[in-house]
Amino acid sequence: MKVLNTLAVLGLSAAVSVSAFAANNSMDKEAIAERLQPIGALCLQGEDCGGVAAAPAAGPAKSPEETYNAVCMACHNTGAAGAPKKGDVAAWEPRLAQGMDTLYTHAINGFNAMPARGGNPSLSDDEVKGAVDYLVENSK
Ligand code: HEC
Known part of the structure; x- marks a missing residue:
């Protein structure tokens, strides 16, 4: 991927x-x-067109896992740029304590080195939230 x-x-x-x-x-x-x-x-193949043509919600919505693998994994599997890794329970514990709404907002709007929508503006809010759910569910 x-x-x-x-x-x-x-x-x-x-x-x-x-x-x-x-x-x-x-x-x-x-x-x-x-x-x-x-x-x-x-x-x-289900990749986003890099946001060139796609308005939000254009095309079939990705599943949370697909979104994660297409957009988020580059940083959250590797820890690139200081991203909390998927499966790193200790790294996610204090973030989860902020509440899901904060995590969603940070993923949608960006937060320090975390780019808004993971850097893919064609993702809908729901796709981003789904990817957050997928990421944290696998990091508890
Ligand atoms: C370019 C690398 C990069 C990509 C791509 C990326 N992230 Fe992140 N993400 C980060 C970094 C770095 C942080 C830590 C930011 C901080 O705490 O200062 C972070 C933090 C987060 C957090 C925690 C925010 C908080 O309040 O603690 C969530 C949730 C998150 N990312 C979700 C996602 C999702 C969902 C995607 C895909 C749609 C994604 N990220 C793609 C780099 C990335």
């Missing part, structure tokens, strides 16, 4: 640079379409 995440991020920057390119050169539409294809394929 980490590889897919990386691809999604790469796809996003490719999409941005391709559209800048398209504005300057309409001769090369076919090549552009070809380069965009892998991005479409990633979206079909």
Whole structure:
């Protein structure tokens, strides 16, 4: 899944640079379409399109586990950036003591190095909350 995440991020920057390119050169539409294809394929696999086209709630909602694995795991499985790891009961105990509402708010709006919606603005509030539930349920 980490590889897919990386691809999604790469796809996003490719999409941005391709559209800048398209504005300057309409001769090369076919090549552009070809380069965009892998991005479409990633979206079909249930990855978010990096928030480029997707309004919140666009597309089928992800299950909590899917959301976690697609967006949150990069930091919360590894402890990257100081993220409390999934399954680290001691790290989660004081956070859980804040109450679920605070955890939801922090996950949705961001909190220090924790990016809003895990850095994926196309996630709905419910998808983020589901991922929080999944994360803490596996960290008690
Ligand atoms: C870029 C890395 C990164 C990603 C991606 C990420 N987190 Fe975090 N998260 C953090 C860090 C770092 C903290 C600790 C912030 C602090 O306490 O200062 C954190 C803290 C949290 C907390 C605890 C907040 C609190 O009040 O104690 C929750 C809940 C959380 N993340 C949920 C999620 C969910 C759900 C996702 C996916 C939608 C996610 N995170 C994705 C880095 C990340």
